[in-house]
Amino acid sequence: MHIDQMSLENKLENNRRQYDELYILKEPIDTENKLRIDIQEVVDFCFCPYYYDLKYKDKKEINIKNLYDKSLHETFYAYLLALQQDTLTNTLEFLKYQFGKEWINYKKNKEYNLISSAMKRDSYNRKRKKGIDAIFKFNDLMNKDRQLPIIVNHKYEIEICKNIILTGTFEYVRELTLKDKQKVIQIVKFISESNRSFTNMARQNDLTLIAASYAFENLFDIDYFQSVVIDIEKGKATTSYYAKKEYELLKKTVESTVICMRNDIKCISPDFRCYNCEYRNVCIKVI
Numbered sequence: 001m002h003i004d005q006m007s008l009e010n011k012l013e014n015n016r017r018q019y020d021e022l023y024i025l026k027e028p029i030d031t032e033n034k035l036r037i038d039i040q041e042v043v044d045f046c047f048c049p050y051y052y053d054l055k056y057k058d059k060k061e062i063n064i065k066n067l068y069d070k071s072l073h074e075t076f077y078a079y080l081l082a083l084q085q086d087t088l089t090n091t092l093e094f095l096k097y098q099f100g101k102e103w104i105n106y107k108k109n110k111e112y113n114l115i116s117s118a119m120k121r122d123s124y125n126r127k128r129k130k131g132i133d134a135i136f137k138f139n140d141l142m143n144k145d146r147q148l149p150i151i152v153n154h155k156y157e158i159e160i161c162k163n164i165i166l167t168g169t170f171e172y173v174r175e176l177t178l179k180d181k182q183k184v185i186q187i188v189k190f191i192s193e194s195n196r197s198f199t200n201m202a203r204q205n206d207l208t209l210i211a212a213s214y215a216f217e218n219l220f221d222i223d224y225f226q227s228v229v230i231d232i233e234k235g236k237a238t239t240s241y242y243a244k245k246e247y248e249l250l251k252k253t254v255e256s257t258v259i260c261m262r263n264d265i266k267c268i269s270p271d272f273r274c275y276n277c278e279y280r281n282v283c284i285k286v287i
Helices: 005-011 039-047 051-059 064-084 091-108 124-144 198-205 205-221 246-260 271-277 279-286
Strands: 036-037 145-162 163-178 183-191 226-231 236-241
Touching: 005 036, 036 039, 036 246, 039 051, 039 163, 039 205, 039 246, 051 279, 064 091, 064 124, 064 163, 064 236, 064 279, 145 205, 145 246, 163 205, 163 246, 163 279, 183 205, 205 246, 271 279
Parallel strands: 036 163, 183 226
Antiparallel strands: 145 163, 163 183, 226 236
């Protein structure tokens, strides 16, 4: 199924189209006396309440895996913004320079306490080389089909439940021209490597992508779009379609998470996921 091509072209005249020009609220959001929570907080709390505390309250150890992920994502965003502004020339040179800059900046940041952890086998050099390989794959994926960036790394907020405002980020929204010359809008999420958040079950119920899709559907005057996960490491994109069932799951999850947070309800549930958790060593000492 594809959206009407002429209708899409009327809404998206060129790649300089700005976010505010497409932003159409069905009704203004009243944020007074309402709780605000980010979808990533919900995901992290559902993964493990102790993980949530260590990350957001204690701000403990952040390891090289986080450094790698943040550096790559910032590189992707810089590339896509340059593509949107039509200032991109030598794409691979741009990507390599940007990744090097982001890698060094995060490495110098004192916020990162890169001590031995669950990922202690990693080294800076090994991750740096892996990052270079990732940007080559990213470049190939971006050049596969003609695309027009609409939104890059932009915050959103939506009233998800009564008295709860859910916030999050549109990583990348694009108009993609397919091989049959049809055009489609896609909400894109980038995965830089396989990690604790992306087991098979998590892929089927990706709350961050469901939330972005729900927000986009409610904030924009666009009838049809696709939700896509781009796995950089595997070099492939997976398309999903979310509807009422997934949106109800999202709302119930957000509501339940807020109730647990407000009442300090925490469950310890150690399993195979702990092996890839950034806070494994710290958490074991606490428990």
